[in-house]
Amino acid sequence: MFKINCLNPIAAVGMDLFSDKYTVTEDFAQADAALVRSASVHELELSEQLQAIARAGAGVNNIPLDKCADKGIVVFNTPGANANGVKELVIAGLLLASRDIVGGINWVQSVKDDENVAKLAEKNKSKFAGTEIKGKKLGIIGLGAIGVLVANAANRLGMQVYGYDPFISVDAAWNLSRDIKHINNVEDIYKECDFITVHVPLLDSTKKMINKEAISMMKDNVVILNFARDLLVDEVDMGEALAAGKVKKYVTDFPNPTTAGMPGALVIPHLGASTEESEDNCAIMAVKEIKEYLENGNIKNSVNYPACDMGICTSAVRIAINHKNIPNMLGQFTSILASAGVNISDMINKSRGNYAYSLLDAETAVADDVISQLKAIDGVLKIRVIK
Numbered sequence: 001m002f003k004i005n006c007l008n009p010i011a012a013v014g015m016d017l018f019s020d021k022y023t024v025t026e027d028f029a030q031a032d033a034a035l036v037r038s039a040s041v042h043e044l045e046l047s048e049q050l051q052a053i054a055r056a057g058a059g060v061n062n063i064p065l066d067k068c069a070d071k072g073i074v075v076f077n078t079p080g081a082n083a084n085g086v087k088e089l090v091i092a093g094l095l096l097a098s099r100d101i102v103g104g105i106n107w108v109q110s111v112k113d114d115e116n117v118a119k120l121a122e123k124n125k126s127k128f129a130g131t132e133i134k135g136k137k138l139g140i141i142g143l144g145a146i147g148v149l150v151a152n153a154a155n156r157l158g159m160q161v162y163g164y165d166p167f168i169s170v171d172a173a174w175n176l177s178r179d180i181k182h183i184n185n186v187e188d189i190y191k192e193c194d195f196i197t198v199h200v201p202l203l204d205s206t207k208k209m210i211n212k213e214a215i216s217m218m219k220d221n222v223v224i225l226n227f228a229r230d231l232l233v234d235e236v237d238m239g240e241a242l243a244a245g246k247v248k249k250y251v252t253d254f255p256n257p258t259t260a261g262m263p264g265a266l267v268i269p270h271l272g273a274s275t276e277e278s279e280d281n282c283a284i285m286a287v288k289e290i291k292e293y294l295e296n297g298n299i300k301n302s303v304n305y306p307a308c309d310m311g312i313c314t315s316a317v318r319i320a321i322n323h324k325n326i327p328n329m330l331g332q333f334t335s336i337l338a339s340a341g342v343n344i345s346d347m348i349n350k351s352r353g354n355y356a357y358s359l360l361d362a363e364t365a366v367a368d369d370v371i372s373q374l375k376a377i378d379g380v381l382k383i384r385v386i387k
């Protein structure tokens, strides 16, 4: 029986995929696998029992990836599963920043009991008027699952779209409309665009990328949208740029003590992925990843271990080994099994950075002491007999 812990509520349509081989535990320390959305895993103790963590979402900055890898814990995410939900909110953000829709709605509430409300509206509406997005220049930094959808949707709404992503995947490039202007230097986005939206992961290299220096290169009255992570923007610099009138609006999905009351900021309570469809898609993908890993040892969509797929085990035994990516690991595994008289029917070994993963199918049972010998090899982080 596998024990699953949910650090955040996960959509039922995903949880229902767990068969009667699984039980849900409230105790993270007892779990074989955990599912999480935005809850932080950084402060939690990682038990020996824990095999996998699946982030039902895209950003994994709430999970200590290297610490997990070092303990043989495979971390998954659900690429693209909530991208449409975010795209739709970004389009809403463009529109909310173009006319003072929020201010206008609040104003109507303030005069709602006045019987002349209709006349008052006609007299006051010019205070909330603005511009159209058609024909304006939109710069997109990060053309992954979300950036590509935003680019194509904004293009269809008549915007001139500029895209920047030095690491764009082949898939993303294929999906991008040919109308999108490909930018090689992010500064061209800063200098040219009326709206700039950021869709990159939070990494050391992207932290505070939108700062005083970047903003100084931008057009006056630029609108900046951040539906990726708050720490991508230096929000003190942003507050100053809003106060100075350099930035017209800062639309962010991340309330915090700095942004929540910031004049000129439109702050949304992290709703990007909060649609029924995105929550369902993420939950289904995350649960399938966990099941495939626990039941067959196969890895798909991991962010700290290599992809690895040897199908379903048809031999007597499958051994899964999470280990360091150092020389002679496979040689040691096979020689220990050979010395024990175990014939290997299939095997695979994949690496990613400092870590590697091996699956070995054997034709006969493997004794506990042989597994102990494998476990004792320097560089082995975790070992499981799956079948």
Ligand SMILES: NC(=O)C1=CN([C@@H]2O[C@H](COP(=O)(O)OP(=O)(O)OC[C@H]3O[C@@H](n4cnc5c(N)ncnc54)[C@H](O)[C@@H]3O)[C@@H](O)[C@H]2O)C=CC1
Pocket: 057, 058, 059, 060, 079, 080, 082, 083, 086, 141, 142, 143, 144, 145, 146, 147, 164, 165, 166, 167, 168, 169, 172, 199, 200, 201, 202, 205, 206, 227, 228, 229, 253, 270, 271, 272, 273, 274
């Ligand atoms: N507001 C919300 O609810 C949500 C927020 N997010 C955030 O949005 C981010 C992006 O999500 P996805 O598009 O699904 O991820 P993705 O992994 O598909 O795309 C990220 C893209 O950023 C690019 N990139 C990395 N460093 C870059 C740099 N320095 N300059 C330009 N491009 C760079 C990558 O090459 C990749 O194409 C996530 O990491 C997450 O933090 C994601 C989903 C929901």
Ligand SMILES: O=C(O)CCC(=O)C(=O)O
Pocket: 037, 038, 056, 057, 058, 059, 060, 082, 270, 272, 273, 274
């Ligand atoms: O699960 C959520 O609501 C947050 C989604 C998100 O930020 C992400 O997928 O990176």
